[in-house]
Amino acid sequence: MAFSETLWQSIEGIFAKILEHPFLKGLTDGTLDEEAFRFYVVQDALYLRDFARGLAILGAKAPEDDWLIMFCEHAKNAIVVERALHESFFREWGLSDEEVYATPMAPTNLLYTSYLLRVAYERPFHEGVGAFLPCYWIYLEVGKALEAKGSPNPLYQRWIETYSSAEYESVVRQVIAAADKIAETLTDKQREAMRHHFVVTSKMEWMFWDMGYRKEGWAI
Template sequence: MGYRFADLIDACRSDWTAYIEHDFVRQLGTATLSEDAFRHYLKQDYLFLVQFARAYALAAYKSQSLEEMRSAFAGMQTILDVELGLHIGFCRDWGIREADLATLPEARATLAYTRYVLDAGARGDLLDLHVALSPCMVGYAEIADWLKAQPSTLRGADNDYDAWIAMYESAEFQDAAEAERLWLDERLAEVSPRRFDELVRLFRDATRLEIDFWQMGLDLAD
């Protein structure tokens, strides 16, 4: 019997829960997160998206088939032509100018996480890269589901952060996350126990760096 993405989560359950249910996430749901913390997160998330696009370029290089190359290219194009534009507009709604985004310094948590992902992909193969990215790619979809399930989560006009929640609970994002889970399930089904243990360490590290990214927002850390 092969492995599945769910097995990575089970192997890192405490870290995964700390990420999905982080105080930053809880405060988003209850509308108690400070606006300064959210703006700081938005700025750094813009910088993360830029590095995320680079990761897709690396995925194209690491691809072993035209199908994988086309998928990586489509992912990078979506970030550059769609997601960054949407994020810039979202930042504008929060009083953050595009000119300011272009000159932002990267916080240490941003540097640590994004460079870890790129290094994991450079040293390893395409599966390593996808596993390193999966806490972000799949985790945000699970966070949206978790927030929806909490009685304390406020929606609509009662929560200034509702648009953020809605973005990640959208069918488009949830479908993309599910496609990523299925891709990982197919590849993980073929790995050996030793290889799986290596991927667990990679997944755990990436999840811990996601936790640090949330904490950076709460602490306004640079």
């Protein structure tokens, strides 16, 4: 069994809870409050800046040139390609870039991005890959699961189509393949450290959607 398969098995319960979350259910049946979706998209735009920085760090640490190129390209695409998706939403809502990027990070967003950047900076390359992989992989699997249902809301459908697309799947498969190749060189202890980060950030993926659903603010 490939190491990536064992990683996914370790979060099957978490993924099931993600699919059950009312934020995602609301995307497909169209009942999600659009204010919650807007809150989520703005926070996701803020998230992607730090996610891209973390990918650039992984690229710098990568022991193989192919992985250096891959993560640096993904860092660029996180800003250029996914920002284009976000900005298509912002135009419809009449939000300027200045308004979006002046928005404070919600507590969960700050927690998640801080964790990713700390792991990318401070921990070995393989642990960083373990921490960043759920954001790729869970979005793909969510996109595929939601694609089967579709959404009556064109904004939500556009989001679903982005993450269920063949283009996005190709990107995710590159990282999964890299994770498997990396794992071949690791000790059991190192693989367990990689799995630990994978599970932690998978939980944070659930928390991120929950943050959007609640339109989470600071309690003080």
